[in-house]
Amino acid sequence: xxxxxxxxxxxxxxxxxxxxxxxxxxxxxxxxxxxxxxxxxxxxxxxxxxxxxxxxxxxxxxxxxxxxxxxxxxxxxxxxxxxxxxxxxxxxxxxxxxxxxxxxxxxxxxxxxxxxxxxxxxxxxxxxxxxxxxxxxxxxxxxxxxxxxxxxxxxxxxxxxxxxxxxxxxxxxxxxxxxxxxxxxxxxxxxxxxxxxxxxxxxxxxxxxxxxxxxxxxxxxxxxxxxxxxxxxxxxxxxxxxxxxxxxxxxxxxxxxxxxxxxxxxxxxxxxxxxxxxxxxxxxxxxxxxxxxxxxxxxxxxxxxxxxxxxxxxxxxxxxxxxxxxxxxxxxxxxxxxxxxxxxxxxxxxxxxxxxxxxxxxxxxxxxxxxxxxxxxxxxxxxxxxxxxxxxxxxxxxxxxxxxxxxxxxxxxxxxxxxxxxxxxxxxxxxxxxxxxxxxxxxxxxxxxxxx
Amino acid sequence: xxxxxxxxxxxxxxxxxxxxxxxxxxxxxxxxxxxxxxxxxxxxxxxxxxxxxxxxxxxxxxxxxxxxxxxxxxxxxxxxxxxxxxxxxxxxxxxxxxxxxxxxxxxxxxxxxxxxxxxxxxxxxxxxxxxxxxxxxxxxxxxxxxxxxxxxxxxxxxxxxxxxxxxxxxxxxxxxxxxxxxxxxxxxxxxxxxxxxxxxxxxxxxxxxxxxxxxxxxxxxxxxxxxxxxxxxxxxxxxxxxxxxxxxxxxxxxxxxxxxxxxxxxxxxxxxxxxxxxxxxxxxxxxxxxxxxxxxxxxxxxxxxxxxxxxxxxxxxxxxxxxxxxxxxxxxxxxxxxxxxxxxxxxxxxxxxxxxxxxxxxxxxxx
Numbered sequence: 083x084x085x086x087x088x089x090x091x092x093x094x095x096x097x098x099x100x101x102x103x104x105x106x107x108x109x110x111x112x113x114x115x116x117x118x119x120x121x122x123x124x125x126x127x128x129x130x131x132x133x134x135x136x137x138x139x140x141x142x143x144x145x146x147x148x149x150x151x152x153x154x155x156x157x158x159x160x161x162x163x164x165x166x167x168x169x170x171x172x173x174x175x176x177x178x179x180x181x182x183x184x185x186x187x188x189x190x191x192x193x194x195x196x197x198x199x200x201x202x203x204x205x206x207x208x209x210x211x212x213x214x215x216x217x218x219x220x221x222x223x224x225x226x227x228x229x230x231x232x233x234x235x236x237x238x239x240x241x242x243x244x245x246x247x248x249x250x251x252x253x254x255x256x257x258x259x260x261x262x263x264x265x266x267x268x269x270x271x272x273x274x275x276x277x278x279x280x281x282x283x284x285x286x287x288x289x290x291x292x293x294x295x296x297x298x299x300x301x302x303x304x305x306x307x308x309x310x311x312x313x314x315x316x317x318x319x320x321x322x323x324x325x326x327x328x329x330x331x332x333x334x335x336x337x338x339x340x341x342x343x344x345x346x347x348x349x350x351x352x353x354x355x356x357x358x359x360x361x362x363x364x365x366x367x368x369x370x371x372x373x374x375x376x377x378x379x380x381x382x383x384x385x386x387x388x389x390x391x392x393x394x395x396x397x398x399x400x401x402x403x404x405x406x407x408x409x410x411x412x413x414x415x416x417x418x419x420x421x422x423x424x425x426x427x428x429x430x431x432x433x434x435x436x437x438x439x440x441x442x443x444x445x446x447x448x449x450x451x452x453x454x455x456x457x458x459x460x461x462x463x464x465x466x467x468x469x470x471x472x473x474x475x476x477x478x479x480x481x482x483x484x485x486x487x488x489x490x491x492x493x494x495x496x497x498x499x500x501x502x503x504x505x506x507x508x509x510x511x512x513x514x515x516x517x518x519x520x521x522x523x524x525x526x527x528x529x530x531x532x533x534x
Numbered sequence: 535x536x537x538x539x540x541x542x543x544x545x546x547x548x549x550x551x552x553x554x555x556x557x558x559x560x561x562x563x564x565x566x567x568x569x570x571x572x573x574x575x576x577x578x579x580x581x582x583x584x585x586x587x588x589x590x591x592x593x594x595x596x597x598x599x600x601x602x603x604x605x606x607x608x609x610x611x612x613x614x615x616x617x618x619x620x621x622x623x624x625x626x627x628x629x630x631x632x633x634x635x636x637x638x639x640x641x642x643x644x645x646x647x648x649x650x651x652x653x654x655x656x657x658x659x660x661x662x663x664x665x666x667x668x669x670x671x672x673x674x675x676x677x678x679x680x681x682x683x684x685x686x687x688x689x690x691x692x693x694x695x696x697x698x699x700x701x702x703x704x705x706x707x708x709x710x711x712x713x714x715x716x717x718x719x720x721x722x723x724x725x726x727x728x729x730x731x732x733x734x735x736x737x738x739x740x741x742x743x744x745x746x747x748x749x750x751x752x753x754x755x756x757x758x759x760x761x762x763x764x765x766x767x768x769x770x771x772x773x774x775x776x777x778x779x780x781x782x783x784x785x786x787x788x789x790x791x792x793x794x795x796x797x798x799x800x801x802x803x804x805x806x807x808x809x810x811x812x813x814x815x816x817x818x819x820x821x822x823x824x825x826x827x828x829x830x831x832x833x834x835x836x837x838x839x840x841x842x843x844x845x846x847x848x849x850x851x852x853x854x855x856x857x858x859x860x861x862x863x864x865x866x867x868x869x870x871x872x873x874x875x876x877x878x879x880x881x882x883x884x885x886x887x888x889x890x891x892x893x894x895x896x897x898x899x900x901x
Contacts, residue, residue, distance in 0.1 A: 090598025093801040114855070115593045126803025133597040221896045273879040 085134045086142070086154035087118075093125040100148045101155065102127060110138045118156060136160040250277040261286040312407035323469045327383065327504040331464040332513060336521040337485055339495045344527045348421075357425040361497075362400075362454050364530070365477050366424060368523035369452060370396055370417050371533050376516040379473040380450050383506055390507050399451035399468055400428065402435040403458075410468050411440045412448035452477060462498040472507045475520065476500040497524070547745040549759050549791060552766035555819040557827025559766075567770040571834045577765050578829060579843055580614045581822045584634040586847035587643045590854050591633075591650070595800040599858060600650040604631040608763070608795030611821030612728050614638060615768025616696065616790070619776055622664065623693035625686075627679040630668040631728075632698050639665035643850075644857045653861050655872070673699055673706035676725065680712045683723035683779070694779035696724040696772070702733025704749065705741050713753040713787075722779035724772065725750075725787040728762060730794035735807040747789035755785045762792030763821040793819070866892060 089099060099121040106118045115131040118138075122128075139157040143149045248265045250258070254277060258265050263285045270277035309317065323329075341364050349359045373380045373396055381392040398416035402409055411434070413419070413427045434440050451468045456479035465474040478498035485494035501517040523530045550565050569577075588606050595603040606613060613634025620626060626635055636646055645657035649668060656667035669675040679697030686693050703709050704727060716723050729746055731738050742749070750757025760771045768790055775786035793816040797804050829835040870885040892898060 088598065090596065092596055092598075094602055114852075115590075125801060126797075126806075128596065128800075128803075130596050131593040133599075223894055223896050273883065 083160045084139055085136070085158045085160055087130075087133055087156045087158065088154050089121070089143075089149050089151050090130075091151045092121070092128050092130070093123050096123045096125065096151060098148055098150050099123040099128075101143045101145050103145055104141055105129075106132075106138050106141075106156075108138050108140055112136065112138060112158060132156075132158065134158040134160055248277060249275055254279050254282060258282045312404075312409060316408050319469050320466050323467050326385075327467055327472075328506060329464070329467065329502050330505045330508075330510065330513060331500055331502040332510075332517050333462055334499045334501075334517050334521045336497055336499060336524050337487075337494045338480055338497050338524045341524045341527055342480065342495045353422045354425060357422060358429045359425055360428075361456075361480060362452070362477065363421070363425050363428060364524065364527060365454075365475070365520070366398060366400075366416070366428065366452060367421060368520045368530055369450070369475055370398065370424075371523060371530055372516050372519040373450060374417065375519055375533060376512060378508055378512050379503060379516045381472050381507055382449070382470055383472065383504060393449045395449070397447050397449045399448035399471070399474075400431055401451060401453035401465075401468075401474075402432060402440075404435050404438060404440075406438055409435055409440055409445060410448060410451055411435055411444040412451075414447070450474070456480060456497065462500045464500060465502045467502055467504055471504075473501060473503040473513070473516070475517075476502075499524075547747070547759055549761055550767045550771055551761040551764050552770060553761075553764045553824055553828055555763070555824050557824045557831060559828065559832075562767075562770075565767065565770040565774060567766055567773075569766070569769075574825075574829065575835055575839070577614060577618065577769070578822070578825050578835070579846070580618070580634070580637060581610045581765065581825065582843050582847050583850055584610055584614065584637045585822065586851050587637070587854055588633055590851040591643075591647060592796070592800060594647070594855060594858055595650070600647060600800075601652055602799050602801055603650050604629075604799045605794075605796035606631050606633050608793045608816065608821070609728055609730055609790075610634050611765035611825075612726075612762035612768050612790035612792050613698075615765040616698075616726050616772040616788070619769050619772035620664075620696065621693070621776075623691065624776060625664045625666070625679075625682055625693065625695045627666045627675040627682070627695065627697040628668055629672075629675065629698050629700065629703075630670050631700075632668070635698065636663075636665060639663045641665055643854050644861070647854070647858045648861055651858065651861060653864050673703035673709040673712075675699070676703070676709045676712035677715070679723050680716045680719075680721050683716065683721035683785075684719055686722050687719070692780055694722040694724060694776045696726055696776065698726050698728065700733060701727065701729040701731065701738055701741055701746060702736060703727075704746055705733075710753075713750070713755075713785075716785040717754045720782070720784040722782070723785045724775045724779055725785060726772065726790065727787065728790045728792055730762075730792050732794055732798065732804070732808065734798040734802060735804075737808075745789065747787055750785075750787035755787065757787040757789065759789045759791055762790030763819045763824070765821060765825060792821075 091097075092099070100123075102120040102122050104119050106112055106116075112118060112132045113135050114133065117129045118132045119130050120127060121130060135158075137159045139159045141156055143153070143155045149155060248268075249270060249272075250265055255265065257263075257279060258277075261282060263282050265277055265282075268277050268281050268285055269275070271281055272278040307313075338361065341361060345359055345361055345364060348354050348363075377392050377394065378390075380396055381390050384391050395415055396417040397412040397414050399410045399412040402411065411431050413424070413431060416424060416427070419427060431444075434444070448468055448471055450471055451465075451474040453463075453465050453474060453476045455463050455465075455476050459479050461478040463476050463478075465476045467474050476499065478500070480495050480497045482493045483496040484491045485496060486492075487494065499517060499521055501513060501520075503513045519533070523533065550562055551560060552562055552565070552567060553559055585607065591600060591603045592605055594600050609631070613632060614637070617626070617632075617635040617638030620638065626632070626639060628635055633643070633646055637643065641658045641663050645654075646668075648654040648657040658665065658667075660666045666675065666678065669678075676697050676699055679695045683695040686695065697712075699709060713725070715721065716725070727746055729738065733741060738746075745759060747757035747759040758771060758775075760767045762768060771788055775788055778784070778786060793813075794804075795813060795816060826840065829839075867885060867889060870881050870888070873881055
């Protein structure tokens with residue numbers, strides 16, 4: 083009788099193994115527990131013993147081949163026609179069930195997802211992940227009308243249970259206490275008369291309260307927005323970034339009183355008469371100066387080449403909220419611009435974005451990004467790195483806070499900087515030094531001059 | 535008084551040994567043993583048969599018939615020696631590797647396999663065999679054993695408890711708590727630690743700065759190291775420790791110094807963390823080979839005897855395999871059977887719900 087030995091899961095939750103070496107070949111006689119093959123799993127190299135005695139009919143997998151658990155790897159012709167008990171194999175046993183082609187994941191509507199090169203493993207807590215594929219489920223019987231569940235019994239007359247210990251679990255007791263329900267007045271509907279959570283809720287609810295009916299949601303309660311365009315691009319970029327680059331975010335609170343003074347004084351200079359001078363301008367300048375001191379923050383991870391690309395130029399991205407959604411145009415070669423030029427570029431960029439006229443070229447090739455979350459009146463966030471870059475700086479709102487200067491608490495203008503960086507490229511030390519330098523320059527803008 | 539800078543590392547550890555790796559019988563002033571040739575052959579048979587059961591189980595796992603298996607390869611003497619020291623009234627608390635002790639307690643090996651095949655949750659009655667269910671959680675059985683021993687103490691029974699654990703378990707809080715409890719209550723319990731040198735991939739140096747048996751003195755009871763690959767020494771020392779416990783002299787820690795010659799479990803690959811030389815060195819101390827040499831040299835057994843035992847072992851292996859494959863899948867509702875000793879309303883309710891769920895599938899009986 084021909085027996086096929088299917089690759090077993092030899093290590094608690096493995097899904098596949100590589101055939102390393104066959105110890106037998108077709109035509110050879112094998113005995114039970116004779117080593118027939120070496121396999122390598124994610125955990126170990128393991129020798130597999132034959133479960134059958136007989137002649138090897140065929141090797142069904144090649145050395146070097148990776149085989150899914152459950153795939154037959156060897157066929158053995160057992161000597162006796164009826165060799166003991168053992169399992170009877172059926173056709174179903176022998177044919178591996180391939181994952182259904184084009185299986186649609188539950189919950190996904192519309193057109194099928196783009197075909198992926200290889201099915202991805204779903205990460206699980208233990209082991210090596212679950213293979214995607216159609217889950218096999220036993221068919222259920224057609225639903226039959228069933229008797230309505232008995233409504234919880236609400237006692238109409240509270241019953242005194244003096245002297246008798248009331249049965250209720252501690253969380254239910256707490257709930258009763260919180261809702262002001264006296265447990266002794268209730269009759270429990272749980273096992274052995276235990277008072278349940280539902281009993282307490284029922285007692286706490288006003289008696290005449292009408293039953294809450296499930297109503298169909300009136301029009302306008304929900305709205306479905308097709309995901310496309312900027313939203314779709316943003317979603318893809320954010321997911322790609324968040325799940326490929328390990329993000330680290332660091333925060334720094336900075337006294338920017340001096341910077342705010344500098345902004346006011348710059349506005350009065352004739353050179354800046356035609357352009358808008360905002361605190362963002364000095365943050366951008368500080369970032370450019372710091373990036374020159376720490377070039378690694380202005381780099382990119384090249385997965386294909388397994389290289390880090392350090393850029394000696396800065397295309398400074400500025401995240402902009404537009405009616406169409408978030409876009410991140412960048413200022414090309416921002417490191418070469420004078421301060422008035424930088425101010426002009428920022429103004430143009432913002433106006434173009436707001437007008438919805440930003441061209442795709444304006445949004446590609448960025449090397450590092452600033453997101454000015456402060457304009458929305460918030461202090462900080464954990465920004466997600468723009469794909470293809472290695473760091474992003476969030477600039478929070480500037481507001482007056484009590485600050486200690488020379489041992490005295492005084493009102494100062496304070497902001498929060500948050501720097502997210504790709505930890506594959508940038509170590510905590512490098513990221514921290516960069517952030518510290520940006521903060522130091524905003525604390526004392528003279529440093530910007532000193533370090534330029 | 536000054537601080538002892540030696541960090542507890544004082545004299546070299548002492549080891550009780552009655553049979554050398556070469557099969558030479560040696561005397562020990564405190565722990566000697568007088569066994570008949572028949573008893574010695576019986577020990578040899580035990581060792582060979584449990585090794586064979588173990589090998590068959592490993593093979594069955596590799597063939598996909600068991601989910602996992604924890605091999606006892608190399609630790610047979612520690613288990614058979616201590617297991618054969620027990621009286622019927624004594625109670626043993628195993629880890630998940632005590633297949634040799636289970637053999638001594640007359641637990642059918644196929645029942646051990648059922649647990650690892652996923653067809654039962656420990657298929658034997660602990661009371662029937664005075665052998666508790668396998669405990670997967672590391673070290674927790676030490677507390678169970680001490681509690682049981684205190685029960686013996688309160689019953690005034692002529693018995694002791696023995697609890698098995700590994701070197702890794704000595705780092706567990708449960709084990710240390712059980713040491714304290716046993717010590718202060720003078721519980722009739724023997725702590726039998728099989729120091730197989732490796733807690734999965736973690737070597738002994740990462741568990742203790744001092745030999746494990748010396749830990750007992752800090753808790754206030756005696757500790758002793760025995761050659762764990764010497765079945766005579768394990769039997770002699772365990773017998774005495776159990777006798778002490780039964781006579782009201784309190785607990786003992788026995789450190790059986792041995793070696794796990796296989797992987798921690800079938801899911802483990804020891805070549806990733808230990809060198810082959812180490813295994814080769816321990817193979818020379820093999821518990822079965824030394825007893826075989828002793829039997830042969832002293833003309834207590836001949837080649838025909840060894841061949842007969844080997845044939846018996848092979849037959850046992852085939853029988854275990856056959857009966858393992860024949861084990862029926864359990865009725866899904868059986869999971870409710872032993873949750874509580876007596877009927878329990880919540881269990882009844884859950885059982886009914888689950889039965890209704892099972893009946894909801896096509897092809898099933900009922901509604």
